[in-house]
Amino acid sequence: MKNRIKFTALIAALLLVNAASAQRNTLWMRGVSQTSHGWNGTENYFEYLGYDFQNYVFSNVYQPGLGVEAAADAVAESIENYDDLLGIAHDYGGLVMRDLQHKSDNVSAMVLVGTPNQGSSAIDFATIIEPNANGTRAQILVDAIQDIKGGDRCDDCDLVGAFDSWITGLYGGREYLSDAGTGSEVLLDLNANMPTVPFAVMWGSVEDFSITRLMSSRAFPSDGDYYTDCYADRLEMARQKAMKDFYYTTIRNTTGFLGGVLNFIGAVSPSLDLDNLISRIGSFINSQRQNFITEFEAVRERDEELARILRCEFANQLLAAEWQIALLENSSLEETEVTINIPSEYDECMIGCATDMAWGDWGMNLTCEEFCAGLPDDETITATALVPELNDGLLTRSEQLLDGAVKTYHLEETNHFQESRAGLKPVVSDAFEDLFEGSAGDAFRIPKQ
Numbered sequence: 001m002k003n004r005i006k007f008t009a010l011i012a013a014l015l016l017v018n019a020a021s022a023q024r025n026t027l028w029m030r031g032v033s034q035t036s037h038g039w040n041g042t043e044n045y046f047e048y049l050g051y052d053f054q055n056y057v058f059s060n061v062y063q064p065g066l067g068v069e070a071a072a073d074a075v076a077e078s079i080e081n082y083d084d085l086l087g088i089a090h091d092y093g094g095l096v097m098r099d100l101q102h103k104s105d106n107v108s109a110m111v112l113v114g115t116p117n118q119g120s121s122a123i124d125f126a127t128i129i130e131p132n133a134n135g136t137r138a139q140i141l142v143d144a145i146q147d148i149k150g151g152d153r154c155d156d157c158d159l160v161g162a163f164d165s166w167i168t169g170l171y172g173g174r175e176y177l178s179d180a181g182t183g184s185e186v187l188l189d190l191n192a193n194m195p196t197v198p199f200a201v202m203w204g205s206v207e208d209f210s211i212t213r214l215m216s217s218r219a220f221p222s223d224g225d226y227y228t229d230c231y232a233d234r235l236e237m238a239r240q241k242a243m244k245d246f247y248y249t250t251i252r253n254t255t256g257f258l259g260g261v262l263n264f265i266g267a268v269s270p271s272l273d274l275d276n277l278i279s280r281i282g283s284f285i286n287s288q289r290q291n292f293i294t295e296f297e298a299v300r301e302r303d304e305e306l307a308r309i310l311r312c313e314f315a316n317q318l319l320a321a322e323w324q325i326a327l328l329e330n331s332s333l334e335e336t337e338v339t340i341n342i343p344s345e346y347d348e349c350m351i352g353c354a355t356d357m358a359w360g361d362w363g364m365n366l367t368c369e370e371f372c373a374g375l376p377d378d379e380t381i382t383a384t385a386l387v388p389e390l391n392d393g394l395l396t397r398s399e400q401l402l403d404g405a406v407k408t409y410h411l412e413e414t415n416h417f418q419e420s421r422a423g424l425k426p427v428v429s430d431a432f433e434d435l436f437e438g439s440a441g442d443a444f445r446i447p448k449q
Contacts, residue, residue: 031091119182204392
């Protein structure tokens, strides 16, 4: 009986040893707090899928705020006893990982996700003070947007406030974020001394960039677009309120002012002399004047409300456009053939009809499609256009790529904050699983339990 117990214990010990040896050591590095949400969700997601890695996160040692080189120095001392480390890093953490790889032989392979390998124009935009100015270009942009919005009159879920808070945080980290700028000496050194271990690159992009979705991804761990949904609701509510106020305050006199006066004249006694008649008509006109002044004021207020709504919408669209221009400052434009739809008579008819319906001015017993049927449509031309480089809302494609990668993955329709959330974006999960299953070589393989 004793021998049987000893044998069972021996088998259990061997199983534990084999299990331990099957694990792969991994070192996960987040970016800075302003541009990365860390890796906790992604680590847990792959552990749930059964990947058997030993996860090393040196939360008390790894401090990206020290700057790339100092952060790498601190981690290098802490991994001396861990062999065959697969380094997995997002954003700024990828730069730290690249520097660490040169300082420690224990890092045997790297995965660089959304890393500013060639520097970031957006970081420059948010952290470098403009000559002869009182702020960065990002701060100057926010001030201009606030001027367009007219102060606090935009009930738009505080998108601009969220953006302002974000770029203020970027400016606050300018000392260490300068390592990721386009003129960074640290980057020049890293790119002059390329990685000496196998590495893979994952880069994100969004085809139709939305500043609202980028800010939503930063604030909420979901694939939703809180700011767009909120803004659309507020915009519609404001538009409906403007219409309602207009109809409530506008006097609808079917005979018109002149008709009202003529009707009044016809109703007065014919026995009145001319002086009394004129006096009575004058009194009637005076009594009606305020009603029509109120009507005119209602029109003015409605137009002002519509102008306010449009100004708020324009401010948010301008913010997105200016941010995109900042991202593309150091990127190239590619020529491509595009098909352009020319507004046709049918299109213009449909737009006019929809506008009339929205404002309650449609008096025909027809749908827009029925009313506009038969007009010329589908007018197109082919033209050569310059297409801006793909980007993830913070970094362009070329800023994220690095020559010499064993494998490069394009994380389509994934913005910068979503790149570190594998459970949220299937394209991110698929890329990691492809690597962990060994498609790019054993250097990236993670065993399963």
